[in-house]
Amino acid sequence: MLKKLKKLFIYESPSNQEREFRFPENPGETATWDIYRGKQENLEKYMDNSGSGKDQDINNDNDSEYEGKGSEHNKKDDRSNNDSQNNRDEKKEKSKKNDEQSDDRDTRDKSDNQADESESNEREANEREDNEANSEKRISENDNDHENEVNTPRVIIKTLRSHKPITVEEMIKESMRKKREKFKNSKAGNNGKNQKDDRNEDAPKLKNVSHSLKENIEYLENLYKIPANKDLIIRKFNIARKIPACLVCVDGMIDRRIVIQFALPELMDESNFKDYDPGKEYILDYIERNVLTIDQLVRMKVFDDINPQIVSGLTALFIEGCDECIIMESRGFEKRSVTHPVTETVISGPQEGFTEALRTNITLVRRIVKSENLVTEFEFLSKRNNFLCAILYMDGITNPRLVDEVKRRLKNLEIDYISGSGMLEQLIEDKTNAPFQQIIATERPDRVASFLMEGKVVIICEGTPFALAMPITFFDLFQTSEDSNLRWQYGSFLRIIRLLGFLLATFLPGMYTALILFHQEMIPTSLLSSIVASRAPVPFPTVLEILLMEFSFELIREGGIRVPGVTGNTLGIIGALILGQAAVQAGLVSPVLIIVVAVSGLGNFTVPSYSMSLTIRIIRIALILFGAMGGFYGISAAFTILMAFTLNMKSFGVPFFAPIAPFTRSNKDKIIRGPISEQTYRTDFLNTLDKKRMATEPRGWMRGDGGAENDQGR
Known part of the structure; x- marks a missing residue:
């Protein structure tokens, strides 16, 4: 018994052949000893790294120890390996004899039944360890790769109880083999293309509809997080009271009358299936032709196609024994009715706008x-x-x-x-x-x-x-649907007004800044004197003054949009008047600057496109800064950069300034809109399949009988 305790708590010093640090063979059984010896941390690092770090250090140390010995080391290596093998066999026999003697003495000394039971359990554990060690040794001995390793010195490791020798190379091989098996299992179980399987490992890995209705239901329940998710409805029933089936839909997205009045009663009615012969006709074909009266029915097999249909308000029918389902139209959620367009109001033309449906x-x-x-x-x-x-x-x-x-x-x-x-x-x-x-x-x-x-x-x-x-193109941003409902003269005039408003909104503040700071000689004397007199009480420089007014105007405009109802428009108008008058009386800005900012703001409102109006605001601020730095030269430089960038733009392959740059044939409907009867061809830059949109003379009544030469046309 004392020898047993000695083996447990006293670590034997290694022999000369057994160099370097040693780890127990079975970490689970020797954890108590590792904690006692303070080697638990080293053991965990060894098991985590699977022997990579420690064994590399061992091999490196051994290589450095044997460097310089040359061929003598290679000659002695075989002899040392044979000696170490003989020593291991002798130690194994001695350890067995010592174990048998100690077991006999322990059994004689112990008269207590509990001591006998504990000793027998310990002996059985040692036998199991010996069997495992022998099996590992047989595996390592049968490995041909182990015999071909290049001049690596053997490092012996002993377990504390059985003293079973095992080499570091064998432990590395065993750990690498386990790692490869683990990697293969994980690779076979993972699917990189389906990220939902990683988030829900318990869900069945289905891609297509299964013949088993139970598998399909389990897949849907796991996919939609049933029963936590209360929106999904899975209605189980029997078709003609015989064939198991289910309807799957999302509550609130469907019209319940379609499901309750048309789908379920027709599928459960036995009289609808009295002519059905399972041996002659597929049940889905029979249901589509003879049972369901819903207008839209589509078959699908892949769940990636079925799931978007379910969450969009359609209903899926799954039947036992069928590897596809029927998707039926059943959408019936609430939606907004058709009203007037909010952002594109017109006087002449339709008054209907899109909704969210x-x-x-x-x-x-x-x-x-x-x-x-x-x-x-x-x-x-x-x-x-x-x-x-x-x-x-x-x-x-x-x-x-x-x-x-x-x-x-x-x-x-x-x-x-x-x-x-x-x-x-x-x-x-x-x-x-x-x-x-x-x-x-x-x-x-x-x-x-x-x-x-x-x-x-x-x-x-x-x-x-x-x-x-x-x-x-750039010119599409200045067109409205009202242009085609007006005479060509009116439409052309309105387009010119919009283009002038765009130019004023973009360049007027920057040009004002450049004139005041750099080019006063270009201003008439009378106008210049009035501007100087109005700016006399203003304490700010021109750049700061105009930026302050632009920022105030943007605040008023944004506040008027965000305030609900009619109050927003009233706030914008009254706020601008009160703020402008108060700023002039306080001497913060000049009256001329108020006019410049107001005109540029009105020009911005003439642009039909809201996104285009936002672009104009940004460009206006940039031109103000360039005008303050370089006058007209700075504005010219900024305009050149803008045009160079814009001329290089394309919209799905179409140049942004077509049909002017590059010049192509147009339909006379860009800035100056021609008469409708002369817009014979479609725009050339779109490369349409049908180039011609009307006859050369679309007014057929002008030709032949009843034409202009006949009194019937008068």
Whole structure:
């Protein structure tokens, strides 16, 4: 018994052949000894690194110890290995004899039954350890790679109880083998393409619909976090009271009348299946042809396609024994009714605007474009949000390469969440750092219809009342849907007013700054004297004065937009008047500057596009700073940089300043709008399939009988 205790608590010093630090063979059984000896930390590091760090140090030390010995070391290596093997065998026999003798003495000394039981348990544990060590030794001896290692000195490790010798190389091999098995198992169980499986390891790994209804239900319950998630409805029932099935839908997104009155009663009624023969007809075919009266039924097999349909308000029918499901139309959530457009008001023209419902918006467009060539394709975007959008284009008019480019950009979006059309616009435009927009947004169905007939592509998104049209040019930003409803003279005049307003809003404050600071000789004497007199009480320099007024004007405009109701417009007008008058009386600004800022602000309001008006504000501030630094030379430099950047812009391959730069054939509908009867061709830069939009003389009544030469036309 005393020898046993000595073996447990006294560490034997290593022999000369057994160099370097030694680890116990079985860390679990010798943890108490490691804590006692203070080697627990080293042991944990060894097991974590699988022998990589310590064994490398051992090998490095041994290599350095044997450096310089040359060929003598290689000759003695075989002899030392044989000697060490003989020593291990002798020690093994001695340890067995010592164990047997100590066991006999212990059994004679112990008369207590409890001591006998503990000793027998300990002996059985030692036998198990010996068996495990022998098996590991047989594995290591059968390994041919171990015999071919290059001149690596053997380092012997002993366990504390059995003193079973094992080499460091064998431990490294065993740990590496376990690591490889663990890596293979983890690689086989992981799927890098499906990130949802990593978040939900307990969920069944299904990609396609299974024949087992139970597996499909378990997959959906794990995917939608049932029972924590209360929105998903899984209605189990029996078709014709025989075949198990279930309906899956999202509460609040469906019209319950469709499910309760048309789907469930028809599927559960036995009379609807009296002519059904399982041996002759597939049950899904029979249900589609003879049972369900719902208008839209689609079959799907892949869960990646089924899940977006379920969360969008459709209902999925799963049947036992079928490896596909039926998706039926059942959407019935609340939505806003069609109202007047808010941001694009017109006097002459339709007064309907888009809503947040995708189907309603498509219907508003189809009410105007009543053509079989109008194609609508749906696409789900984003990884988690399943953002639904519709791609609209005219088959036979729109360039197919343009349609393919739009689809390519949409399908290659890698983002979790898209809030609406504004966010989508930034994700698919050519240059995100460009000052001007490359995609136009509109909330008017009539304007979308005109874009489609010109050969452009339109994207309508779910949950937003704005449609995106592409490609566009600089001149499209100054057009409104009201232009086509007015005579060409009126429309051309309004477009010129908008262009002048754009120029005033952009350049007037910067030019005023340049004239006051650098080019006073260009101002008439009488006007210059009045400006100097009005600026006499102002304590601020011209640059600070104009920036202060611009900032105040932006505050009033932004505050008027954010205040709800009619109060916002009243606040903007009254606030500007009161603030301007008070600033002049206090001597903070000059009256001339108030006029300059007011005129530039009014010019900004003439621009139809809201995004374009924001661009004008930014450019105006930049021109003020350049004018303050260099006068007209600074403004010219800033304008040159802006034009060089803008001329290099493209919107889906179309130059931003087409048809002027580069010059191409136009349809006489840019700045100066020609008569409708003369707009024979579509714009050339779109490369439409059908170039001609009308006959050379579209007014057929001008030719032949009943024409201008006949009294019937008078």
